[in-house]
Amino acid sequence: MxxxxxxxxxxxxxxxxxxxxxxxxxxxxxxxLRVPEELREFALAPRHLSLLAILVFEGPKAVNDLAARLEVAPTTVSLMVSELSRDGLLERTADDRDRRRKIVGIAAAHTDSVNEWLGGSVRAWRRVLEPLTPEQRQLFVDTFRAFEAELAAEHPQ
Known part of the structure; x- marks a missing residue:
């Protein structure tokens, strides 16, 4: 260019x-992006990737917070969390402020592997977005979101 x-x-x-x-x-x-050997047993699907990426980027979250970030229903996130918790990739712990509420995080045994696998995308986005002004970042995100919406409208599932 x-x-x-x-x-x-x-x-x-x-x-x-x-x-x-x-x-x-x-x-x-x-x-x-090759799934690390130690994570291949989990049969991860694209829907899991977004969930794990949020946990890598933002740390442990409540199911409702994850649902809001993923723009899906809490029941959808609960199903994914149950599946990955049962397999040992995620762990649920009680919230210190509200013992009834569960916080979801990547299990300690798999944190390094998941971070290694998905952390590169976070670092690449950070290097690309940091030099932009907040307005430029917003324009980029809005444009990318609009593109995805147009694709969805053109090719509904």
């Missing part, structure tokens, strides 16, 4: 062309 394009922007068609080339590469790289 030329310096002029970086400073002055590009037209819509040039942006689309660039993104059409970039998106398959990004998706391909994400798919090639």
């Amino acid at each position: 030329s310096t002029e394009q970086q400073r002055g922007g590009i037209d819509v068609d040039a942006g689309i062309r660039t993104l059409l080339l970039l998106m398959p590469r990004v998706v391909g790289r994400a798919k090639r």
Whole structure:
């Protein structure tokens, strides 16, 4: 990309062309993130990836907080947490402030493996987003969210 394009922007068609080339590469790289050997026994699906990524990035959370972050129903998160807790990948502990409430975290035995596996994405996003202004970050996130919504509308499940 030329310096002029970086400073002055590009037209819509040039942006689309660039993104059409970039998106398959990004998706391909994400798919090639090898699950560490010690995590392969858990048969992790893409839905688990988002849950684990939030726990890596933000630390242990209550089910309702995870549901809000994942933009899904708490029952969906409860099912995932139950499945991964039963297998030993996640652990539930009582909240110190409200003993009835459970906090979900990555089991100590698997923290390093999950961090190694997913931490690179967190670090890459941080390096890309930190130089931007808050407004630029918001525009990027809003645009990416709108793109996902348009794809969903074009190809409903």
